[in-house]
Amino acid sequence: MKLLVLLAILLLIIAGHQLLRIIELSRGLKKTKDWELTNSDNNAMGKLMLTFMILFLLAFFWQTHRWIDRSLPGSASEHGLKIDWLWDVNMNYIVVPVFLVTNFILFFFAYKYRGNTNRKATFFPHSNTLEMIWTIVPAIALAFIIIFGLKYWNEIMADAEDPNKLTIELYAKQFDWTARYGGKDGKLGTTDFKQIGGTNQVGLDTNDVLGHDDITVKNEFHIPVGREIELLMRSRDVIHSAYLPHFRAQMNCVPGLITAFKFKPIKTTEDMRKDPYVIHMMAAINKQREKFGKDPVIFDYLLLCNKICGENHYNMQMNIVVESEKDYNAWMAKEQAKKTGKAAVASK
Amino acid sequence: MGTKHTETALEHEHATHHDHAHDHDEHHETFVSKYIFSMDHKMISRQFLITAIIMACVAMTMSMIFRFQLAWPGEKFAFVHAILGDKWAKDGILDPNMYLALVTIHGTLMVFMVLTGGLSGTFANLLIPYQIGARDMASGFLNMLSYWFFFVSSSIMLASCFIEDGPASGGWTIYPPLSALPEAMPGSKLGMTMWLISMALFIISSLLGGLNYIITVINLRTKGMKMTRMPLTCWAFLITAILGVLSFPVLFSCALLLIFDRSFGTSFYLSDIYIGGRPLDNVGGSPILFEHLFWFLGHPEVYIVLLPALGITSEVISTMSRKPIFGYRAMIGSMLAIGFLSFIVWGHHMYMTGMNPFLGSVFVFTTLLIAIPSAVKAFNYITTLWKGNIQFTPAMMFSIGLVSSFISGGVTGIILADSALDINVHDTYFVVAHFHIVMGLSAIFGMFAGVYHWFPKMFLRMMNKKLGFLHFWITFISAYGVFFPQHYLGLAGVPRRYYTNSNFPMFDNLVDINEICTIFAIIGGIGQLVFLFNFFYSIFRGEKAPQNPWNSNTLEWTTPVANIHGNWPGKLPVVHRWAYDYSKPGQEHDFVPQTVPLAEGEHDGGEH
Numbered sequence: 031m032k033l034l035v036l037l038a039i040l041l042l043i044i045a046g047h048q049l050l051r052i053i054e055l056s057r058g059l060k061k062t063k064d065w066e067l068t069n070s071d072n073n074a075m076g077k078l079m080l081t082f083m084i085l086f087l088l089a090f091f092w093q094t095h096r097w098i099d100r101s102l103p104g105s106a107s108e109h110g111l112k113i114d115w116l117w118d119v120n121m122n123y124i125v126v127p128v129f130l131v132t133n134f135i136l137f138f139f140a141y142k143y144r145g146n147t148n149r150k151a152t153f154f155p156h157s158n159t160l161e162m163i164w165t166i167v168p169a170i171a172l173a174f175i176i177i178f179g180l181k182y183w184n185e186i187m188a189d190a191e192d193p194n195k196l197t198i199e200l201y202a203k204q205f206d207w208t209a210r211y212g213g214k215d216g217k218l219g220t221t222d223f224k225q226i227g228g229t230n231q232v233g234l235d236t237n238d239v240l241g242h243d244d245i246t247v248k249n250e251f252h253i254p255v256g257r258e259i260e261l262l263m264r265s266r267d268v269i270h271s272a273y274l275p276h277f278r279a280q281m282n283c284v285p286g287l288i289t290a291f292k293f294k295p296i297k298t299t300e301d302m303r304k305d306p307y308v309i310h311m312m313a314a315i316n317k318q319r320e321k322f323g324k325d326p327v328i329f330d331y332l333l334l335c336n337k338i339c340g341e342n343h344y345n346m347q348m349n350i351v352v353e354s355e356k357d358y359n360a361w362m363a364k365e366q367a368k369k370t371g372k373a374a375v376a377s378k
Numbered sequence: 379m380g381t382k383h384t385e386t387a388l389e390h391e392h393a394t395h396h397d398h399a400h401d402h403d404e405h406h407e408t409f410v411s412k413y414i415f416s417m418d419h420k421m422i423s424r425q426f427l428i429t430a431i432i433m434a435c436v437a438m439t440m441s442m443i444f445r446f447q448l449a450w451p452g453e454k455f456a457f458v459h460a461i462l463g464d465k466w467a468k469d470g471i472l473d474p475n476m477y478l479a480l481v482t483i484h485g486t487l488m489v490f491m492v493l494t495g496g497l498s499g500t501f502a503n504l505l506i507p508y509q510i511g512a513r514d515m516a517s518g519f520l521n522m523l524s525y526w527f528f529f530v531s532s533s534i535m536l537a538s539c540f541i542e543d544g545p546a547s548g549g550w551t552i553y554p555p556l557s558a559l560p561e562a563m564p565g566s567k568l569g570m571t572m573w574l575i576s577m578a579l580f581i582i583s584s585l586l587g588g589l590n591y592i593i594t595v596i597n598l599r600t601k602g603m604k605m606t607r608m609p610l611t612c613w614a615f616l617i618t619a620i621l622g623v624l625s626f627p628v629l630f631s632c633a634l635l636l637i638f639d640r641s642f643g644t645s646f647y648l649s650d651i652y653i654g655g656r657p658l659d660n661v662g663g664s665p666i667l668f669e670h671l672f673w674f675l676g677h678p679e680v681y682i683v684l685l686p687a688l689g690i691t692s693e694v695i696s697t698m699s700r701k702p703i704f705g706y707r708a709m710i711g712s713m714l715a716i717g718f719l720s721f722i723v724w725g726h727h728m729y730m731t732g733m734n735p736f737l738g739s740v741f742v743f744t745t746l747l748i749a750i751p752s753a754v755k756a757f758n759y760i761t762t763l764w765k766g767n768i769q770f771t772p773a774m775m776f777s778i779g780l781v782s783s784f785i786s787g788g789v790t791g792i793i794l795a796d797s798a799l800d801i802n803v804h805d806t807y808f809v810v811a812h813f814h815i816v817m818g819l820s821a822i823f824g825m826f827a828g829v830y831h832w833f834p835k836m837f838l839r840m841m842n843k844k845l846g847f848l849h850f851w852i853t854f855i856s857a858y859g860v861f862f863p864q865h866y867l868g869l870a871g872v873p874r875r876y877y878t879n880s881n882f883p884m885f886d887n888l889v890d891i892n893e894i895c896t897i898f899a900i901i902g903g904i905g906q907l908v909f910l911f912n913f914f915y916s917i918f919r920g921e922k923a924p925q926n927p928w929n930s931n932t933l934e935w936t937t938p939v940a941n942i943h944g945n946w947p948g949k950l951p952v953v954h955r956w957a958y959d960y961s962k963p964g965q966e967h968d969f970v971p972q973t974v975p976l977a978e979g980e981h982d983g984g985e986h
């Protein structure tokens with residue numbers, strides 16, 4: 031078998047070599063050189079440039095048409111609505127038009143002014159007016175972007191000050207997440223990484239009484255709708271990034287630091303499951319899953335890791351359940367009962 | 379004005395003095411001094427080019443392996459097994475650690491070895507002395523060292539792929555603590571040490587090269603070659619070199635501190651870490667410090683990669699449109715502005731790191747400012763085409779390709795620069811699409827343009843145009859085919875550097891997009907064989923080059939078709955005009971070389 035492959039390669043090389051010989055010999059007969067451009071080259075390439083432009087722009091519309099409804103559903107958080115709005119304005123009025131128009135002009139000029147021995151180019155070394163125009167127009171567009179962008183950015187990144195806020199800690203480690211709630215007193219205990227071990231997996235400082243009633247959960251955490259959620263993030267080992275795409279939220283988890291991101295969920299998980307866009311999307315997903323022989327799924331909010339963190343970076347996830355205040359309280363009570371139950375067993 | 383004249387006269391004298399020295403040299407030239415430890419800028423340029431081509435082939439093969447994994451996760455591929463063996467691809471299924479290693483080394487080789495070392499090394503070396511009318515670089519010896527440091531650095535990077543635990547695998551940005559702690563991943567053991575050593579050597583190479591380019595441009599311009607007459611290529615190489623000289627030392631200190639943290643127990647980047655079942659002693663450091671230091675180089679780096687490509691295309695677009703480059707002064711001005719601004723925008727890579735958000739606001743402002751000179755450049759290129767007489771050489775086609783990818787990739791930068799919008803796409807495939815299109819494609823297209831255009835000067839033969847056309851169209855179409863769809867992956871929230879997306883149901887309906895990317899990658903990869911064949915075949919058997927095949931104005935085309943020491947056999951040429959008198963009214967030909975004196979009352983284009 032290997033011999034056969036080798037033989038085939040050898041034959042190919044010989045055939046290629048002979049072919050080249052023939053081409054080289056015929057070169058002497060032709061008048062044009064194999065590097066010099068002819069009018070017909072320029073003509074053909076110019077037309078191809080135009081063809082490419084048309085296909086390229088069509089491909090853009092085709093992709094957008096086919097794939098845009100695979101984008102994340104509309105924001106499920108309050109600040110995210112503003113981000114979505116600003117995104118759309120930027121995309122629809124600046125980015126896409128500039129992309130389309132400049133590419134159009136570029137390839138159209140390439141086609142229109144394709145070379146020909148009869149033509150002469152116009153000597154046009156500069157024009158102050160034109161150069162002014164394309165300095166000032168972008169500057170104005172950018173000013174708009176900067177003003178809105180910074181306004182929203184400052185609002186989004188301001189400290190969480192809502193007295194009614196719920197503070198949750200996201201604790202990242204290779205390769206999973208833990209969420210920690212303040213427990214009965216609603217306050218998170220301080221931490222000390224040197225005390226990690228045994229049942230103290232998030233490194234609570236056992237001397238701090240505030241931490242004694244803290245609740246930790248894995249795989250899934252719950253939050254109430256309509257209330258400001260303040261996420262505080264820590265990492266045990268390397269940098270991770272807490273990415274909650276449906277809420278337009280992201281922040282790195284950095285060892286040695288506590289980082290923060292606040293948001294207010296406006297749609298419960300159930301609301302999302304009833305959203306027509308999401309239903310459509312999940313149908314497409316389940317159709318694809320069927321092809322893979324995987325079970326169908328329903329929509330869930332997710333927390334992903336979005337900073338390379340090692341071997342299982344691609345599988346560091348946690349479910350998020352957004353529910354009414356009432357359901358949330360019931361869930362929290364259950365978690366608390368679990369904790370006291372465990373503590374009771376331990377003390378026996 | 380007076381002082382300037384005496385200066386150039388002096389240089390001229392100095393250079394002719396050199397001339398005699400060269401006459402003596404030529405007698406005792408051996409194989410080793412001619413082909414290996416050569417100090418001739420043309421030979422060094424060819425050495426850089428060939429090394430870069432090899433590195434690019436390796437990096438591209440790596441990308442092919444991980445593209446297969448992304449499109450068809452969990453499938454068995456015999457070729458993956460054949461390359462990686464049982465350890466890293468059991469039964470032909472790629473190992474997750476190896477996936478990360480491949481992404482890391484692919485990025486490192488492409489960004490540093492191919493597009494920094496390779497691109498600047500090849501064309502700054504070839505063109506600076508040729509185009510400013512110098513006999514050689516200011517220091518041939520340092521220039522030689524620059525190449526050999528580059529060679530050793532590349533070799534170490536390659537060698538690191540063959541060690542027990544595999545090469546560095548924390549991403550090309552090597553953020554600690556992941557890269558600092560051997561417990562964090564196998565790639566952070568010996569592989570990371572080798573990466574850092576390789577990078578340190580690379581930085582030395584880059585500094586030696588950069589200092590040389592700067593000094594040469596400033597001191598060795600021939601008589602009449604005022605800065606305002608210099609071709610934009612040389613301007614681009616000059617600004618690139620200045621960026622490199624100012625920013626690479628920062629990367630060096632960044633890497634040095636990481637070496638200390640890894641090997642000598644310091645805590646510059648480490649604090650409060652529990653790993654491998656025990657708490658570490660390190661306290662007080664901060665990974666964010668690393669990120670600042672890294673991106674202080676990192677952002678200028680992207681322009682170090684891009685500016686030479688823009689310089690090359692400026693030259694090619696003007697020559698092949700048979701028109702002066704539009705807005706010569708504005709082009710220089712915008713390159714200077716980009717160069718300056720690129721030092722104060724690095725924070726846009728760090729909006730989500732936990733850096734103070736107010737600092738983020740400042741970087742939003744500076745980053746959006748840099749879009750203005752970038753826009754000016756793009757519009758000036760387009761205006762240069764307007765009413766031109768466009769000659770579609772392969773070099774010209776790649777240059778047009780560059781303008782297109784520069785725009786298509788640049789516009790998404792406007793989105794990313796806006797910190798509020800970056801929140802949701804940071805570190806997703808949207809960013810991957812952005813930087814591959816704006817930096818990867820543009821710079822590679824610029825490099826191809828340079829190779830096709832100056833091949834006659836490098837190898838004294840011509841490349842075949844038909845193969846060039848074929849190569850361009852395959853490359854251009856498949857490049858967009860690979861990276862454009864990735865925007866949509868980003869919109870769906872797919873993070874970067876995931877071994878597979880199949881663990882998240884929400885990404886299940888994106889498989890066809892990933893397949894399309896991979897199929898185009900395969901086509902594009904195979905298309906490069908056309909180039910490799912054309913390149914190596916033409917070196918030996920291509921048609922003999924005439925002296926000035928493209929009817930170009932710049933000085934390199936006044937040298938004889940031979941690789942001689944000192945470039946010009948007799949006196950150095952004297953320059954009388956700028957480089958862009960194409961189709962000037964009242965002239966006999968559609969080009970007027972820089973060596974032709976100005977006629978009575980004729981204006982020089984460079985000064986208006």
Ligand code: HEM
Binds near residue numbers: 681746800803
């Ligand atoms: C002109 C040439 C440009 C090059 C070569 C370039 C290159 C890059 C590269 C390599 C990255 C990704 C680095 C990484 O995370 O691994 C990047 C990200 C970024 N670029 Fe560009 N870029 C260019 C233009 C622009 C422009 C014009 C803007 C803004 C107006 C911009 C804004 C950004 C931002 C904000 C990011 C960070 C995105 C994120 O990580 O979330 N870039 N660019």
Ligand SMILES: [Cu+2]
Binds near residue numbers: 202203269271
């Ligand atoms: Cu992680």
Ligand SMILES: [Cu+2]
Binds near residue numbers: 677680726
């Ligand atoms: Cu940047």
